[in-house]
Amino acid sequence: MPAPWRIVGSLALIVLIGTALLLLPFSSAERPLTPLQAFFTAVSALSVTGLSVIAPGRDLSLFGQLVLLGMIQIGGVGFMVVAVVVLRVLGRAVALEDRLALRDSLGLINLAEIVQLTGRSLVVIALVELAGAVLLWLHWRTFLPLSEFRVMLYALFHAVSAFCNAGFDLFGGLPQFPGGVPKDGLTLTLLALLILIGGLGIPVIADLINWPRYRMLSLHTRLTLVTTATLSLVGTALMFISETLSNSPVTMEQPTLLARLGIALFQAISARTAGYASFEHLEQISAGSRVTLMVLMFVGAAPASMGGGITTGTFAVLVIAAWSFLRGLPVAQVSHRTIDALTLRRASAVMIVALALVSTATYLVAITNPQVSLDRVLFEVVSAFATCGLSLALTEQLNVFGQLVIAVVMFWGRLGTLTLVTAITALSLFRRKHLVGYPEAHVLIG
Numbered sequence: 001m002p003a004p005w006r007i008v009g010s011l012a013l014i015v016l017i018g019t020a021l022l023l024l025p026f027s028s029a030e031r032p033l034t035p036l037q038a039f040f041t042a043v044s045a046l047s048v049t050g051l052s053v054i055a056p057g058r059d060l061s062l063f064g065q066l067v068l069l070g071m072i073q074i075g076g077v078g079f080m081v082v083a084v085v086v087l088r089v090l091g092r093a094v095a096l097e098d099r100l101a102l103r104d105s106l107g108l109i110n111l112a113e114i115v116q117l118t119g120r121s122l123v124v125i126a127l128v129e130l131a132g133a134v135l136l137w138l139h140w141r142t143f144l145p146l147s148e149f150r151v152m153l154y155a156l157f158h159a160v161s162a163f164c165n166a167g168f169d170l171f172g173g174l175p176q177f178p179g180g181v182p183k184d185g186l187t188l189t190l191l192a193l194l195i196l197i198g199g200l201g202i203p204v205i206a207d208l209i210n211w212p213r214y215r216m217l218s219l220h221t222r223l224t225l226v227t228t229a230t231l232s233l234v235g236t237a238l239m240f241i242s243e244t245l246s247n248s249p250v251t252m253e254q255p256t257l258l259a260r261l262g263i264a265l266f267q268a269i270s271a272r273t274a275g276y277a278s279f280e281h282l283e284q285i286s287a288g289s290r291v292t293l294m295v296l297m298f299v300g301a302a303p304a305s306m307g308g309g310i311t312t313g314t315f316a317v318l319v320i321a322a323w324s325f326l327r328g329l330p331v332a333q334v335s336h337r338t339i340d341a342l343t344l345r346r347a348s349a350v351m352i353v354a355l356a357l358v359s360t361a362t363y364l365v366a367i368t369n370p371q372v373s374l375d376r377v378l379f380e381v382v383s384a385f386a387t388c389g390l391s392l393a394l395t396e397q398l399n400v401f402g403q404l405v406i407a408v409v410m411f412w413g414r415l416g417t418l419t420l421v422t423a424i425t426a427l428s429l430f431r432r433k434h435l436v437g438y439p440e441a442h443v444l445i446g
Helices: 003-022 033-048 062-077 079-089 096-106 114-141 148-163 186-198 202-214 217-246 259-271 287-299 312-326 339-370 374-385 399-415 419-425
Strands: none
Touching: 003 033, 003 062, 033 062, 033 079, 033 399, 062 148, 096 374, 114 186, 114 202, 148 186, 186 374, 202 217, 217 287, 217 312, 259 287, 287 374, 312 339, 312 374, 339 374, 339 399, 374 399
């Protein structure tokens, strides 16, 4: 089986296993989940999206919450990464097919030292999640009306959920937490740091680990850091301006200018696939903020990271190509390096297929749920594609068909457009040798 199909099949199998576990009677708190609820939750967890038709803190038992946590961790780190680690722990060699699948699942380029890179990154991931959980526990134990065990569970769950850019929380739906996740400054800061680190991607994390020794960062790492910072800051400014001009009640109720800026910054960071809302009523944000969030979600996180979207790599390559063309350069250039033609074609394919998927899914949901406005449908679909999880309180209102469409989009978003396109082209029908070349032709554009 070609490597891309091994990834698709593996994730589909885990979705079925997660659905079966959530359907067990002792996975629910009061009433058993319906098959659709269990399936949708499993897909959302494995795709680290966070869109939900249930309230995990209210509707799931402790066992169900641990199952959800496990699926988030596997979905965030990646099944192929977990499989390779298990093989190494058992003392087995990692076959070439598994290395190829791991390379494709992470969006890496070559096979050299891929297992060592994965091992080092997993250690860092575990340490970051543990540190985040400890800090959240030390902070939350001072004011949350929960037992010590529940505070520790909540801290661990939300540290993993934030680092994996999942967006699930255990606060929603509980009467003692009407506002959901605590929105104090320290909580939002810790969650934002976990989201940022998780959204950088395994290659960037490994590169930063090696920086003290080699004092050198790859072009991919530099582009990722610059693009991440630019999107976060520009998104913050646009949201702040939009909310201020519209006199939005969800932001203007904040007592100080610094608090409004902090909430806008957290939302801009979270929108790039994490899914935590700093606004208590996200559906009340202004139209300009909705557009800003949709753009941020569509771009998403870095390649080989915990997030989705077209990725910052695709976005950066397309921007570099356009800027190079405007400068009259014959090729796409940045930082004294040339972007190869294959990378440009891949970036263009990812963008076109992503736009086609979002447009098709929006159309299908809109025509089958005519009672919902188009902007809310588009927001929900983009959130699902980017595995973000931000919602305008719409998911539970969709009919069965609409929820299934959203589930398919989440599944696609976690696998990544490039992985699925590669899987399709790996079929024998498309694996033909092209021995004939044709003369060039000019087509009018613009």
